[in-house]
Each structure stands twice: as structure tokens, then as C-alpha cells.
Amino acid sequence: MTAIESATPRGRKPASRTVSPAARWLAAATAPWKRSAQRSAALVIADVVPAIGFAAGLGIAMGELAKAAPLDQLHTIGLGPALSMAGPGAALAVGSLALRAALSLVATRAAADAARQTKSGLRQRLSAGLFWGRVSDSQAMAAAVEGIDALDGYMARFAPVRTAAAVSPLLLIAVAAVVSPFTAGIFLFTLLPFVIGMALTGMAAAAESRKQFQAMERLSGLFVDRIRALPTILAFQGEGAETRRMGVAAHELALRTSKVLKVAFLSSAILEFFSALAVALVAVYCGFNLLRILPFPAPDALTLGQAFFLLALAPEVYHPMRRLSAAYHERQAAEAAAPHLEALEEAAPTIERQKRPAPVHPPHLAMQSVTIAYPDHAPVLTDFDLDIPAGRSVALVGPSGSGKSSLLHLWLGLTPMTAGQLFADGQPVGPETDLTDWMAYAGQAPMVVPGTLADNIALAWPQATTRQILEAAAMAGLNGDMGRVIDERGGGLSGGERRRLGLARAFLKPAPVLLLDEPTAHLDAASEKALLPVIARAAKGRTTLIATHSDAVAALADKIVRL
Template sequence: MSVAPLEPATPAAWLKTAGRPWRRLTTTAGLIVVADILPAIGFAAGLSLTVTHIERGLGAALPWLTLAVVSLILRGLIGQASVMIGVRLGRAVKVDIRGRLLADLFGRGDRSRDRLTALVEGVSALDAYFGRFASLRLAAAVSPLLIIAVAAVASPVSAGILVFTLFPFVVGMALAGTAAAGESRRQFQALERLSGLFVDRIRALPALLAFEAEDRTAKDITAASNDLERRTTKVMRIAFVSSGVLEFFSALAVALIAVYCGFNLLRLLPFPVPEQLDLARAFFVLALAPEVYAPIRRLAAAYHDRQAAEAAAPSLMTEDSEPKPALDLGPEAPAILFRDVAIAYGDAAPVMRDFTLDVRPGQVVALVGASGSGKSSLLHLLLGLAPLTDGEIEVGEARLSACDGFAGQIAWAGQHPLIVPGTLAENVALADRTASPERVTLACRVAGLTLDLDRRIDERGGGLSGGERRRLGLARAFLKPAPILLLDEPTANLDVEAEAAMLDAIRQAAEGRTTLIATHSPAVAALADRVVRL
């Protein structure tokens, strides 16, 4: 699968490179929010004309009152439509980016804590950005100017006041956004540190308990939690202060319009103006004044969503790669060549380096060595579960760096086979969904799995012994029509009698396949054509 990068690392830049459907949704949502000014103008006109006609009786004022009510209902419908489109856009963006991250996570074997945090928290931060902020940004840029232009028809002086007060309003918003940007980035970094620390400590829990390091670990997690709390408080403090500043300028602007209209109507202005308002125009301008600032206030309320998204965006970047062809090795057992292979997880020291091994077609090779020597990592490398840091792997004529991986052409039996709720037969058939019941039964018989195949098991495999679990994994490997077989400690923790019974099943499963077996068992190693010590 091709993984596209998020470059530059900003949500707005990603939107420009996204597919047309998402851009159309964003434009549509923005235009719907801009269209909200039409019922706003209708409400202001209906309200002002209702007030001026009410003295003639309810019949004269009723059409204008109806206009005001209909405008309010229309505003509600427009608001609902913009929310629904925003939800659709946010969901579409999350699905797209989460799919890219998962492809990057499994395609390159990058299981770092930062990638996991980005997958959960970072993608969620983009939801609010594309669902709310992206559409409000267009409305905040266009709607105030359109409303001021309409107000200028009724009162040019009032429109001038609105333009004058709009400038400090925008400046205050920009300053607040600049102050919040840095704090939002630091808050997301603190969240990544806390998430990574927690994941690392959970992974190392047995060691922590063995070395009685619980208190120190608790202190580390507490310190990271307190740091996140402090940074979150700073972000919220800036948000509250900026909201107060914007509300102040908004109230000040409306108050200035109200004072001007009132003194103009009473002809008490201390300076000359080129207009004389009547009640209808004064009421119309006064009703429109709050609408000038409403789009910007909504944008300010969603501005934190932008800061959170931009803080998360760098962690959502993925490596760019060209589409890789799918691999089809065919039914014949291929040769496998490891050439100067190195495996390293993240920034840790390499698990293995400069490893070279040439496996002939159909050969059975046993990988033996102490725990931690890299036996399982070599098998995981072929499955795409470990990163190829250096070197190359060739399977037949295919190179790992030039194809989409070998996992689809590999039969695999690990130490802990995946078990899903269902019957035993359904669990075996996970290896080949097209397999007939007869083939499933044959695979179980060859693997020595003599249990009732209609027996139901839960996700924990309750009632299955360790040997039966391994036979389940071996039955899957035997069922899958793959030219490569990988076995990871197939007889671990089995007694001598159970191991002897397993050896014949392993021998049959390896027939006609190129087989790699990671094992500590001398009996299993004796089955191999070649033993490689790591």
C-alpha cells in the first residue's frame, strides 16, 4: 500500500493534497456557514419592521413577524446542516489518515510510542479541526464584510464604526492564537511523553516487579502526569483570557452602535453626521451589529482545535513510498537469502546486524541460540512484523524492499496462536477462508489435533492445553497453501512425550516447503537439513 506524507506538517496543507471529495465537503460546509448571514439579515429586517409597524396593529406587523420567525427556523436548519457536514468531513479525514498511519505502522514495523500516540490522540485532534474550524474559517473571513456591506445600505456611519472596531477584534484574536500555539505544541509533546512512558512501563512490568521498582515507576508517571496537567492548564488559561478579550471588544462594538443610533434618533449627537436615522434603520443596524462578530467569535471558540491539530500534525507524517507490487511466489518452494541483514527497534541497539544466510528451495533450517539472539526477529522480519534496518532479503526473484511483503505467501505458527470466539474448526480455517471442511479436518488430523472440531472456545482458548494450542497453530500452517513455512518454538514447554508426538506433524507440514524453525529443542533441530546457531 502506498503511504503518502503529510507535508508540510499542517492540517491546512494536508487538506490541499487530500482527495477532491474532502475538499468539496470543506467548501460546502464553509459556504453553508456563510449562507447563515441571509436568515440573519432576514431576522434583523423582520424584527425592525415588526417594531415600526406594530403601532398600526398586529395585522400590519404580522408579515414581518413571520419573516423574523421563519429566519430563525432557517438559521437552525443551516446550523444543523453545517454540523452534519462537519461530522462527515471529520470522520472521512480520520479514516483516511488512520489508514495511512496503520499502513505505515505495520508496513515499516514502526511500533514506537510516538506513532501509537499519534494514531490515537493525534488523529482525534484532526477531527475537531476539519469538523469545525475548517468551515468556520471561511465564514469568519467573508461573513463580517458582507454583513457590514448590508449595514452600510441602512447606515454608512454605523458600518464605519463596525469596520473600525473589527480591527482590534482581529488583532486580539491573532495575538491570542500566537500565544496558544506554543503551549498547544508543548501540551501534545507532554501527552506523547506520558503515553510512551506508560506503554514502556506496562511492557516492562514483570521486570519492574522483579526488581521492586514500583515506587520509582509510580513517581515517574506522577511527574509526567503533573507536567501534562500544568501544560493543559496553561492552554486553558490562554483560551479563557482570549475569549474574555474577544467578548469585551464585541460588547464594546455593539455598545458603540447602540449609543450612536440612540443619539442619532434623538438628534443629540455632539458632532454632525451625513445621515438621519429613522427607527426602522436604527433597529436594523443594531440587530445586525452582533452578527458581524458572531462568525469570528465562533472561530475563536474553535481556535484551540486548530492549535491542537497543528501540534499533532508533525507526528502524523508518514514516509513517502511508491506503490509496491503484490507478491506471488507460486506453488514451488523458493530460495531465501538474507544478505547483511540488520534489525533494530526504534533507537534501541540492533537486535541483529550483518546477518547473512542462504536457504535452498525446500530446505528445512533450524535457527538455534540463546534467548534474545534474534531467532524470532528473523521470522518476524519475513512476516513484516520487524523492521529491516539494513541489508536485503530475497525470496526467489523478489526483494523485500521492492515488494509489498511476503506475509501472504507464508504459513506461520507462532508461540501464542491467535484464538477468536467460535468453533475449533472456524479457528483453524482462519488460515484459508476458502478451505473446505474436509481440508480443515485433514489439517487437524495431520497436526495431531484430535479434539471435536465443533467445540466452541472463547478468545482466551479456555480448555485448550499448551500443546493443543500449538497444534492449532500448526494445523493452520498446514492448511494454508503457502510455499514458505515459519515455526517459532513449536514444542516449547511441552514434555518429552508431547514433543515426540509433535515432531511427526512438523515433519509433514514442512514437506515441499522452504522452512525456518526457531527452536531451543535438540529434537526439533534434528529434523532440519541444516542448523544455524545465532
């Protein structure tokens, strides 16, 4: 899936300028899963039906009891007659509660499913940005892990109740207006403090959420850097100082998190206060109306059943707003993470690459006027030309930093080509062309995954048989136990064995092009000498490009190019 090129999706009108860029990006990024979010929001709004049913059941039950005796003599009705009269209303109330529980369960599952789909889809879409080096490791880690996880609460808790908070109170007030227009007016008037309270606390929550995410990003970056430098830290006995530094960063994150929670709790407390005050105001009106002691002419005369209906409905009018307040910090956390997610998205290539099937014969490769320049750096190569005839080999020789590895990575799509053109068998190779099926590659730092040595070799060609894996390992000089277990850090492999692992992968893959990046680096003279005929054998019948400092390896090539 291609990355989104702008905050506003194609074919849609731009959002209002009053909407923050983070909110616009969130709306665009979660748009593919909008239908799932709308389904969960509809289920939350449907909660008003059992809420009205419960209030109606309670009002009907009390209304029937009021018909049997005056308000001040309800205690004189026997238990049996009272149950008989209140039975239909009580049954409606109990059934409504059961329906409400079922709806709540279904709505929760639907919201969780929408959040799961959103996180999974965004992880797949944004993962390409992790491999292009255009954002720092700390930013990439914070965005890919904590940033996407922040969308869980946004999609599962905030998005459904946001819609319900705008619709449900109005539906309930409309129902209340049928019974008592004056009470409905009280409901409308008392909603204003909710809106003002949420606006004020929302601004404070947004600022604290941004600070919290920045502290989390700093801690992630510090952790990544210290893990990479762990051998050096241990060698110089600096673990004590680094532990204290990590502790300070963790404490700062804890303080930022506590401030976010403090604002969230304050917001909930404010809305709970206004909710209790509004319900009390309705209760006072209904009570004085029943007793006919209002200090002003009663706009409507309530019965006991109507009063109980309105009293039971009152908390439900404010319930959606209270749920929104409880989940409001989820929105702020998601918007705080949005700029980091957007940066990760922009770091990914915006062109969907199409695989070109590998030919059965060794191809003719060519480079014309190629310029390689990384952002904010001087060009690595300028106007570089190279022609590699089909089935021939070329060695790139030059000092470190001269661009040898960059030229190899160019064919893999891992290096940005600022200018120029690549050709494979006479056909131009553009940014949208994927030639990975053409290439067998051995890099300077082969990736290692948890598993056996055979599993790691087979990564280059999963269809390989056990015999083919053993032959490739033998060619590379890996004659040990193929079943030995290797961890993700390469534990159990020496530096030379790790380099041989990369060669074994390149030898295993039946690709028509062989790319070797310093194939004998860090090997002793005897090991290099033993590997030379193996490299020559692997290059036979392939178009080969070798980056090396070794004169012995360069001598294997048909042509040597000095950078």
C-alpha cells in the same frame, strides 16, 4: 493507500514560509477531504442570508410602526393595528429564524461527516506505521488515538468557522454599508481588536496545547509499560508505588488540560468583551442619530427601521469571529498532535506493496548478499547467502540474536533489508512485492484475538471448513474444545497451547512455503518428540525454512545452516 512522502503534496506549490510545519502537514494530510470541509464551510457562510433576513424583517416591522406614529408615541398604536402593520416584517424575521435553524443543523451534520471521513481515512493510512517499530509504543498510541481524535474538533468546528470568519463579516458589512456607510466603517474599525486578541491568545494556546499533548503521550507510555509489566509488579507487590506514579502523571495531564481550557476561556472572554463594546458603540450611534443629538454633523440620517436593522445586524458581524475564538483551541490541539501523526506516517512504508499470486508448486527461494541492519544498531547479518531448493527444507541454527527470526521476517516484509536481493522462483523480490499468500508462518508469539479457539486458528485461512480447522488443530496437538472462548490476552491458553495455536495456523494455510520460528520452544521433551513427525508431515511438499535451537528439529531439515 501510500503514505505522503513530504509535507507538501505533489503537484502543488510549497506553502508560505510563514506557515508552521504543523499547519502545512495538517493541510496536506486533510487535503483528500477538502471538498467535504468546503461544503460545511459554505453552509456556515450561508448563515448570513437568514441573519440579514431577520434584521431586515425587524427593521421593516419597526419602520411600518414608525410610519403610523412618531417615535415617542408608538405606545398609542393599538395591538391589532400594530400587528397588522408589523406582520410582513415579523413573518420575514420568523421565517429567517426557521431557515437559520435548518441551515445550522445541516452545517453541523456536514461538518461532523467531514471530520468522520478525515479521521477514518487517516487511521487507515497511518495504521501501517504502528507495526514497523520505528516510533515508541507511547508515541504510536498517543498519535493513533488522541492525535487523530484531535482532528475531530479541527475539521468539525474550527475549519468551517475559519472560512466563515474571513468571509461572513465582510458580507454583512457590505450589506450594512448600503444602509449606513458610517456604521459599516464602525464595524470595520472594531474588527481590529478581534484580530489582535486572537493572535495573542493563539500563541499562548499553541504552547499550552503542545505541553498537554506531551503529558498525554507520557501518560500513555507509562500506562502501556505498566500493563506489560503487570505480572512482575504484582509479584513484587509494587502496585501501590505504581498507582501513585500513575496518579502523578494523570494529575500532570489534568493540570495541562486546565491550562489549555483557561487560555481558551480567556480568549473567548476577550472577544466577547470587544463584541459587546462594538455593539454598544453601534447602539449609541444609532440612538443619538435618531434623536439628532450627535456631537458631530450626522453623516447619514437614519430612520427607526434602519436603526433597528443595523442594531440587529451588529451582533451578527462579530458572531463568526466569536465562533472562531471558541473553536480556536481546536486548531492548536490539532497542530500539537501533527508532529506525532507525521512521525507515525513516516514510520510506515512509502511503497505500496503488490501481492504476487502464490504458485501451485513449492517455489525455489534464494538470498544473495543480504544485509540486515536496524536503525542505530550494528548489522544483524552481513552478506548472507542462502539457497533453498524447491520442496526442500533448511534449518537455521544459532544463538539468540544471530538473526534467525529476522531472516524469516524478511520474507514476510517485516524486516528491513539494508542490502542484497531475494529471489522467489528466479524472480527478484523487492520492497514492493508482497509474498504473504506464499507463506504459512508460525511465530514465537502468535497473536490472539477475542473469540473461540476455532476462530483464532481460522485467522490463517478464513475460507477453511470446520473439518480442516479440526485437522490442523489435531496435527498441532490442540485436542481441546474448539468452541472455548479466548480473550485478547490469551486467557484460557497455556504457553504451550499458544505455541501450538501458531503451528495449527501454519498447518491450516495451504501455502507453498512454510516458515517456522522456534516451533518447539517452551515444550517439554515428550511434547517436542510427539510434534517432530507432525512438523515433518507439514513440511512435506513445501519449501520450508525453520529457525530453531533444537537439534532434534534441525535434524528434520535437508540442510542445516549455522549462524
